Amino acid sequence: MKIIDLSLPIDEKAFEVHKVDIERVGHKEGVSKFNRVIMGKTLLGKVKYALGMRIIKKEQLPDEEFLSLEIVHSPVHIGTHLDYSFHYGSRTENRSSKTADEIPLEYCYHDGVCLDMTHKKPDETINVYDVKSALGKIGYQIKPLDIVLFRTGADKLYGGPKYFSDYPGVATSAIDFLLNSGVKVFGVDTMGIDRPYKFMLGEFLKTKDPKNFYPAHFYGRKREFIHIERLANLDKLPGSGFKIICFPVRIKGTGAAWSRVVALFEQ
Numbered sequence: 103m104k105i106i107d108l109s110l111p112i113d114e115k116a117f118e119v120h121k122v123d124i125e126r127v128g129h130k131e132g133v134s135k136f137n138r139v140i141m142g143k144t145l146l147g148k149v150k151y152a153l154g155m156r157i158i159k160k161e162q163l164p165d166e167e168f169l170s171l172e173i174v175h176s177p178v179h180i181g182t183h184l185d186y187s188f189h190y191g192s193r194t195e196n197r198s199s200k201t202a203d204e205i206p207l208e209y210c211y212h213d214g215v216c217l218d219m220t221h222k223k224p225d226e227t228i229n230v231y232d233v234k235s236a237l238g239k240i241g242y243q244i245k246p247l248d249i250v251l252f253r254t255g256a257d258k259l260y261g262g263p264k265y266f267s268d269y270p271g272v273a274t275s276a277i278d279f280l281l282n283s284g285v286k287v288f289g290v291d292t293m294g295i296d297r298p299y300k301f302m303l304g305e306f307l308k309t310k311d312p313k314n315f316y317p318a319h320f321y322g323r324k325r326e327f328i329h330i331e332r333l334a335n336l337d338k339l340p341g342s343g344f345k346i347i348c349f350p351v352r353i354k355g356t357g358a359a360w361s362r363v364v365a366l367f368e369q
Contacts, residue, residue: 104367106339108251108346109182110332112174112360116261122180125173132168133160178202178358182332184210184287184350189357190322202359203352205328209286214346214365215242216251216339222270225301228252230275240341246284249346253336257291260334271297274321281325287348289330289363295319330363339365 114124127135137156141147160166179185187199194200217236219228237244244250256269269292280288295318296302306315330348345366350359 106335106365106367108333108335108339108363108365109361110257110260110334112176112181113261117263117265118180119266120177120180121175122177123175125175127171127173129165129167129170130160132171133158133163133166135171136168178353178356178360179331181360182330182334182363183358183360184348185319185322185329185331185358187322187326187357188355190319194323194326199323200326201354202350202356203354205350205359206286207349209247209328210348210350210361212247212249212287212346213245213342214249214251214339214344215240215244215342216253216336217341219252219270220255222254224268224270224298227271227273227297228276229273230279233276233279242342244280244283244285248283248285249348250280250285250288251330251333251336251339251346252288252290253339254291255337256293257332257334257336260332266293267298267300269293269298271295271302272318274317277318277321277325277327281327285327287328287330289333289348291333291336292331294331295329330361333363343367 112122112124114122137158138151140157141151160168184202184205186202186205187194188201190199192199217233218239219232219236222228222232252272254269256265259265259268272290272295277288296316302315306312346363347366348361348363350361353359
């Protein structure tokens with residue numbers, strides 16, 4: 103079996119709109135942190151710690167090292183992740199929206215379909231005609247529960263400002279077509295399913311028409327769907343003939359959750 107990683111990392115050194123920070127406690131520093139945390143649980147312990155007493159000394163540990171510890175401070179929309187109903191609005195299909203920990207796991211392991219959308223420009227959207235044309239080129243007909251991926255090539259811009267400004271969005275007509283075909287999950291190799299801010303927000307401020315502002319995301323209030331953002335390496339996939347695994351990390355009550363998305367090929 104061949105496995106292809108389709109995920110981007112959570113990287114505090116990459117250019118991001120939202121703040122990302124990873125606190126890294128090394129093996130040497132881990133000894134001090136252990137003493138500080140454990141002794142800090144009681145007033146007496148705090149006093150003893152302040153006076154220089156320690157439960158464990160580095161000299162007592164192999165190589166004078168403790169365990170490493172990384173504390174990640176990051177929005178759930180950084181790195182490859184799945185978005186679900188609660189992200190789009192408080193209600194979906196006239197009922198309370200569902201959070202990412204409620205994503206049905208049976209939707210997250212199915213046949214994958216990768217459609218080439220590299221011809222689409224940053225100020226454009228992927229519409230139903232683009233989807234049908236791409237399917238025709240690979241001779242494939244979508245079946246229920248297929249996981250459909252749109253390859254734009256925008257993942258190659260990851261790490262810099264252009265990643266947030268040079269990619270196409272997804273039109274609601276394309277989403278309708280996928281949902282009508284029985285698709286529950288679709289994904290993009292861009293940072294979002296709507297067009298970049300510089301186009302979307304500019305049109306909204308000019309026209310005051312709400313239809314120009316996050317139309318794809320807000321469509322999730324009308325029809326329930328799950329989508330994957332920030333995929334990568336879709337250029338390594340054929341049009342079909344592979345499986346996709348995209349199980350979300352179980353975080354309580356969030357609109358999105360990280361996922362290590364992979365493609366599987368039987369050999």
